[in-house]
Structure formats: structure tokens, C-alpha cells
Amino acid sequence: MNIDRKWKDQLYQEFARIGKCLSSPKRLELIDLLAQGPKSVDQLAKNTAMSVANVSQHLQTLHEARLVRFIKKGNFVVYELADMSVANFMVSLHRLSENRLIEIQSLKTELLRDYESMEPIAMEELMERLEKDEVFLLDVRPKEEYERGHIPGAVSIPIEELEKHLSALPANKEIVAYCRGPYCLMSAQAVEIMIRRGLKASRLEEGVHEWHHYFEYSKSPLQTANKQHSM
Structure with missing residues (x-):
């Protein structure tokens, strides 16, 4: 050898x-x-x-x-x-699995069956609307998870406390809720609660780690070069 x-x-x-x-x-x-x-x-x-x-x-x-x-x-x-590289790997694993395995897509559809009328807002659209101050971003995970890391600009109201804080939410803005990522139902449940109260609400399918992943990729030299090449 x-x-x-x-x-x-x-x-x-x-x-x-x-x-x-x-x-x-x-x-x-x-x-x-x-x-x-x-x-x-x-x-x-x-x-x-x-x-x-x-x-x-x-x-x-x-x-x-x-x-x-x-x-x-x-x-x-x-x-x-x-370290964060482990979380980033899991984001990539989720996306690869969802792209290659139809079983993952079927399970995801089944998971969100009761919320299929809720079209999620895309990450890119969220970033644009946050910059224009058009949406109110709500993190419905447990408080300690929010404190560990969250999407900039997000306000923390854990899902179990949402009902008693509904009156404090803005009535003149769309409220976008997010939780632990694509396979977490807390954001969909939060949107359902807010819509019943007459608030305009939608959910972000991704979570904080997907946001980091998106932000790093969108700013990478390769992504920038690809965008310039396509123009």
C-alpha cells in the first residue's frame, strides 16, 4: 500500500x-x-x-x-x-434530505396539513420588508432560546404566553412569526391564534439557523458572482 x-x-x-x-x-x-x-x-x-x-x-x-x-x-x-458549524451542517442536511427524499416532503405536508392555507413568507421577502419596517417579527420559541440567538429585530413572546400579550401586538402591521425551523409547528399555531383575534399574520418557515445560513450564502463571493453573471 x-x-x-x-x-x-x-x-x-x-x-x-x-x-x-x-x-x-x-x-x-x-x-x-x-x-x-x-x-x-x-x-x-x-x-x-x-x-x-x-x-x-x-x-x-x-x-x-x-x-x-x-x-x-x-x-x-x-x-x-x-460550535455553529454543527448547526450549519444540520441546515444543509435538512435541505439535502428534503430535495432528494420524497418521503421527507410527504411527511412535511402531513405535518402542516391543518395549516396548509397559511402560505409562508419567503426569507428574502422578509429581509426586504424588515428593512422597510413593514412587518413585525415575532419569535415564539422559549425565552432562553431567543436569548441564545434570534433574527435581528425579532421580539420574543413564547407561544404559551401569546394569548395574554395579543393586545400589545400592532394592528397596523403584518406580524410574521417564526420558531425552530421548517419542522416546528409553533409558528403556525401562533399565526392561527393571531388570525382568530383579527390580526394580520403569517409565518416564516425557517428559523434562526436557516436565517444565518441564508445570510452567509447571500453574501458569499460565489453567490455575488452568480447574481452579477445572471444580470
């Missing part, structure tokens, strides 16, 4: 470590949850309907692959993503 072949075998073996780690649907769900902000093992167990023991085992595998890290806060162990 020549040196080049040995080097490549070792290289792809290391790549396969990440692939093997991501082969579990539950670990992918844990990464998606941690992309919204740090969470304790107990919180993750509650959100995924898994036992604390099972969550701990999955987190250990993710930690060994250096995709997550943890800190101790008193009697609690709190996990978070190792």
Missing part, C-alpha cells in the same frame, strides 16, 4: 466517525434541539420522550465525535453544540 492510499484510508475513516455518529434519528433530533441553545439532560429527555439514561448515552456518542460539549451547573449537566 502506498503512502497516498494509506493516508486516504485514514482520512475517510475519520469522516466515517461523524457519519456513524449521525446514523441515529434520536441523535439528529438532539442536535436540532441543542441548535436552539444549551439544555440539560432532563430537558432533552422531556423534549424527545426518551429516558434520561438513553439521552445520556446518545449525548456521550455525540461528545465522543466532538459535536457537543457540556458544562456542570450545580447538580445539572448542560449540553450545547460544539
Whole structure:
């Protein structure tokens, strides 16, 4: 075996470590949850309907692959993503899967069946309308997730608190709600509540990480060159 072949075998073996780690649907769900902000093992167990023991085992595998890290806060162990590149990878994985697998598209349609009349606003349109101060952007995730990171200009009202804060929302602007991303129903539920109250509301399908992904891509030299070439 020549040196080049040995080097490549070792290289792809290391790549396969990440692939093997991501082969579990539950670990992918844990990464998606941690992309919204740090969470304790107990919180993750509650959100995924898994036992604390099972969550701990999955987190250990993710930690060994250096995709997550943890800190101790008193009697609690709190996990978070190792860095933003893990969240960006998940955005790319979601988009690739949705583009290549018709099953994903079918499941998404089924998930949003009760809200199919709600046409989502596109990210590019949202950015343009935010610049013109034409919309009110509402983040309906839990407060701690908002504080960890949010789309600039968004106001935080968690979905469970929305009913009691409806009177504070503007009646003269369209309200755009967003949550954890394309596979989260909180924004659709929030829009339904606001429309029943007579407010003009729509939802953004993407979340904060998709916004980061969009912003980085739209500002990239390749994207700029492609736009100039198409003009």
C-alpha cells in the first residue's frame, strides 16, 4: 500500500466517525434541539420522550465525535453544540434530505396539513420588508432560546404566553412569526391564534439557523458572482 492510499484510508475513516455518529434519528433530533441553545439532560429527555439514561448515552456518542460539549451547573449537566458549524451542517442536511427524499416532503405536508392555507413568507421577502419596517417579527420559541440567538429585530413572546400579550401586538402591521425551523409547528399555531383575534399574520418557515445560513450564502463571493453573471 502506498503512502497516498494509506493516508486516504485514514482520512475517510475519520469522516466515517461523524457519519456513524449521525446514523441515529434520536441523535439528529438532539442536535436540532441543542441548535436552539444549551439544555440539560432532563430537558432533552422531556423534549424527545426518551429516558434520561438513553439521552445520556446518545449525548456521550455525540461528545465522543466532538459535536457537543457540556458544562456542570450545580447538580445539572448542560449540553450545547460544539460550535455553529454543527448547526450549519444540520441546515444543509435538512435541505439535502428534503430535495432528494420524497418521503421527507410527504411527511412535511402531513405535518402542516391543518395549516396548509397559511402560505409562508419567503426569507428574502422578509429581509426586504424588515428593512422597510413593514412587518413585525415575532419569535415564539422559549425565552432562553431567543436569548441564545434570534433574527435581528425579532421580539420574543413564547407561544404559551401569546394569548395574554395579543393586545400589545400592532394592528397596523403584518406580524410574521417564526420558531425552530421548517419542522416546528409553533409558528403556525401562533399565526392561527393571531388570525382568530383579527390580526394580520403569517409565518416564516425557517428559523434562526436557516436565517444565518441564508445570510452567509447571500453574501458569499460565489453567490455575488452568480447574481452579477445572471444580470
